[in-house]
Each structure stands twice: as structure tokens, then as C-alpha cells.
Amino acid sequence: MTKILLKSATLVNEGKEFVSDVLIEGKRIIKIASSILVDGIVEEINCEGLHLLPGCIDDQVHFREPGLTHKATIQTESRAAVAGGITSFMEMPNTVPNTLTQELLEAKYQRASEVSPANYSFFMGASNDNYEEVMRTNIENVCGVKIFMGSSTGNMLVDNTSTLEHLFANVPMLIATHCEDEGTIRTNLEIYKEKYGEDIPMSAHPLIRSAEACYISSSKAVDLAKKNNTRLHILHISSGIETALFRNDIPLEQKRITAEACIHHLWFSAADYTEKGAWIKWNPAVKTEVDRAQIWEALLDNRIDVIATDHAPHTIEEKQQKYLQAPSGGPLVQHALLAMLDASANGKIPLVRVVEKMAHAVAICFQVKDRGFIREGYFADLVLVNLNRKTTITKESLLSQCAWSPFEGTTFSASIEKTFVNGQLVFDEGKLTGVQSGERLLFNR
Known part of the structure; x- marks a missing residue:
């Protein structure tokens, strides 16, 4: 099963900001700690200077x-x-x-x-x-x-x-x-x-x-x-x-x-x-x-x-x-x-x-089940953002089929670097990866 190690990210989660590693195995987060060592094959991503948010x-x-x-x-x-x-x-x-x-x-x-x-x-x-x-x-x-x-x-x-x-x-x-x-x-x-x-x-x-x-x-x-x-x-x-x-x-x-x-x-x-x-x-x-x-x-x-x-x-x-x-x-x-x-x-x-x-x-x-937070055991729905890299919205960058946005021409102060859905990288530095990993949401009711 694929393991991904996010190293030295600044987590923003449950009212706190702190630097931590996050280990993903398969679809879920299996460990959150200041320093994680992993045996075996792992994809390591250096997240220094980036903020990791729940999707x-x-x-x-x-x-x-x-x-x-x-x-x-x-x-x-x-x-x-x-x-x-x-x-x-x-x-x-x-x-x-x-x-x-x-x-x-x-x-x-x-x-x-x-x-x-x-x-x-x-x-x-x-x-x-x-x-x-x-x-x-x-x-x-x-x-x-x-x-x-x-x-x-x-x-x-x-x-x-x-x-x-x-x-x-x-x-x-x-x-x-x-x-x-x-x-x-x-x-x-x-x-x-x-x-x-x-x-x-x-x-x-x-x-x-x-x-x-x-x-x-x-x-x-x-x-x-x-x-x-x-x-x-x-x-x-x-x-x-x-x-x-x-x-x-x-x-x-x-x-x-x-x-x-x-x-x-x-x-x-x-x-x-x-x-x-x-x-x-x-x-x-x-x-x-x-x-x-x-x-x-x-x-x-x-x-x-x-x-x-x-x-x-x-x-x-x-x-x-x-x-x-x-x-x-x-x-x-x-x-x-x-x-x-x-x-x-x-x-x-x-x-x-x-x-x-x-x-x-x-x-x-x-009452969404196992999502919305960065927690061990939860699905790895995560987004890495760079708060120091600006994003200017151009027509060429738009992905909605309608091909317009009320934000065209706006320059935002941050950028979306990577997005993970169920532990898989679906968006990476300006490009879709083509991975389709979405699942039906379940509810604790």
C-alpha cells in the first residue's frame, strides 16, 4: 500500500498552527508527529514553508x-x-x-x-x-x-x-x-x-x-x-x-x-x-x-x-x-x-x-464521517497552500466549463500547491494529475 510522508508542514487544524509531519497510508492519515521515520518505500514531500489544511x-x-x-x-x-x-x-x-x-x-x-x-x-x-x-x-x-x-x-x-x-x-x-x-x-x-x-x-x-x-x-x-x-x-x-x-x-x-x-x-x-x-x-x-x-x-x-x-x-x-x-x-x-x-x-x-x-x-x-479534520484515522483529504506565492486569475487558468469568473484579473496573496483526495494527489502545482479518487460521502447519523 502506498505511503506518502508530508515533511515539516505547518498544520492549520482545530484552532492551532504547528509544524508537523503527516504520514498517509492508502486513503487515510495514519500518523501525525513532529518527526516521523518510515520503514520501507515511501514518497516523501518536503512541505517546509507550506501550510497544510484539511480539504x-x-x-x-x-x-x-x-x-x-x-x-x-x-x-x-x-x-x-x-x-x-x-x-x-x-x-x-x-x-x-x-x-x-x-x-x-x-x-x-x-x-x-x-x-x-x-x-x-x-x-x-x-x-x-x-x-x-x-x-x-x-x-x-x-x-x-x-x-x-x-x-x-x-x-x-x-x-x-x-x-x-x-x-x-x-x-x-x-x-x-x-x-x-x-x-x-x-x-x-x-x-x-x-x-x-x-x-x-x-x-x-x-x-x-x-x-x-x-x-x-x-x-x-x-x-x-x-x-x-x-x-x-x-x-x-x-x-x-x-x-x-x-x-x-x-x-x-x-x-x-x-x-x-x-x-x-x-x-x-x-x-x-x-x-x-x-x-x-x-x-x-x-x-x-x-x-x-x-x-x-x-x-x-x-x-x-x-x-x-x-x-x-x-x-x-x-x-x-x-x-x-x-x-x-x-x-x-x-x-x-x-x-x-x-x-x-x-x-x-x-x-x-x-x-x-x-x-x-x-x-x-x-455529521460527515471521518472528514473535515487532520486527524489520525481520518481520510487524507488535504490541501497544501503557499501563503507567500501570489495567484493571478487569468482566463487561461480557469477550469470551470463556462470559462469565466467574477475574479478574473484578481491577484490573490496565496496559491494552492497540492490537493489530496483519499490519499491520492489530484492537483499538483497548477495541474490536474488525472487521478479520480473521489468517493461518496457518508454521515454519522
């Missing part, structure tokens, strides 16, 4: 397969993910067809097993009329159930009150929600159509998909969860007012209601629509600088628990359309960790907390 776990991506493969595929986007230090992903059900049956869900798992260099899990989708299918979901090998309480595609908007009550009362696993109130958004949109016709400016997006729309829906989800003791996870918090819905007075392991912040809501603000336009059009919308500051505050004081990407690629041609036609979403998995390392270098967040929010806390929230 990031992204709990919200849209990889577009099946049905939307002109935008992206599981293969292309998982490759971009490992190039960015994301070793595990959880993918959403609003593909075509929507993932509303167990058979369609398992088809995704089968496809990922054939092509993904990253570990994978897929959410089961809920609709107004597939309750029985939802209840067949295996809590040990599926990350959760996704409920669109707004901004849905296909048949996935769950707006029937009795259905919501039934799901929140009875689903025995984590429910993840997209929260925007459709009635409020429709009313706002009509106002801007009346004012601008077909030429609504992109800067109106956070006014149409407003903080009020988010809060109405998020507070409804929280109320339902409190009433039913549901394990609720609210995705992509985008407004400051929503942060008051969450608590930080108990350990994460004890929380029944958790929340996620996304890279774009931490990095961009409404001031960026002038330059970026549709390239930063997401649902929920990137909002004001005040909202961004309040999301950061909630992230740092643990009202918001995890950082994700909501990676959702569209083609360049689609994004170049006018406001009403340009779809929401964009590619982020390749640069999410780089963005957070940059934020750390600029003093916005300690490095140990980047690791906490992008690896440890995600593993705790979802």
Missing part, C-alpha cells in the same frame, strides 16, 4: 448535470473544485430533470463515481407533491433534503403551507433551504418593470430580490424549525437583518438551526454592480456594504456557521443578456479558498477560522 467541504454547489451540461458537468466542476482545495462537495437538486425521485438521485451518485476527483454527495429535492419519495432518503449516505422556499426552477418551489409543515415535522435529517419570499419579489419586479421596461439596471437586483424578501422567508423557516425541532440549515445568508435569526450561545454540535455564508456575499457588494454587472448576479442578491459587513460580523461571532460557494455556472452568452434574461449564479469553487486566504492575509479573519468555517464546521453541521 474544504463545499455544502452548496450546482454542477448542472444532468440536463444543463452546456453550462457545466460533474467532471469539469469537480476538477475545478480540487484545483481550488475543495475536496468534497454537496450538489443541489435543481438539475433537469429535477432530482425528485430516489432513482434520479442515485443516477447522480453513479455518474460522480465515474468522473469525480472530489468526494461527493447530492441533496434530495422536495416539491409540493413528492413527500413519500423524500421520506425514502437514506440518512447515512445522503447529505440532506433541499427545499426551495423561493427562487426555484422546474417543479421545486415548495409554497404549499401544509406540505412545508409536513416536511419540517417529519424529515429525519438535515433540511437545507433557499429562502426568498416570491410574493415580495414579484411585487418589486413589477415596480421596476413599470419604471424601466426591458432595461432594468443590474443595480436593481438587490432591490428586487430585497433583504425584506429574504427575511420574510428565512424567519418563516426558523419558526417552522423551532415548532417542529427540525434540523434546519439556511443557505447563503445575504442580508444583515437575517443574521439576528441565529444564535451563538451554544456549541455548533448542539445547534438545530444553522446558517451559511457564501463567498460572493462576503467579497462583493452592491457597489460592484457598476463594474461587474450580471457577473455578480446571484439569487439571493449581493446586497449593500452594510449587509456585507453584518454577514462578516455574524460569521466571526458564530451566528453564521459555515462558508460555501453556491457555485452555479452559466455560459458567457447567457450572462451577457439584459437583466430579465441573464440568469443568476456564477463559478466560484476554484477560487473560494484563495479568496478566504486573501481575507485572512488582510486581517479580516484568522487562518484557523478559515479552516473552521470551510472544513471543520461543515463536517460537524452535516
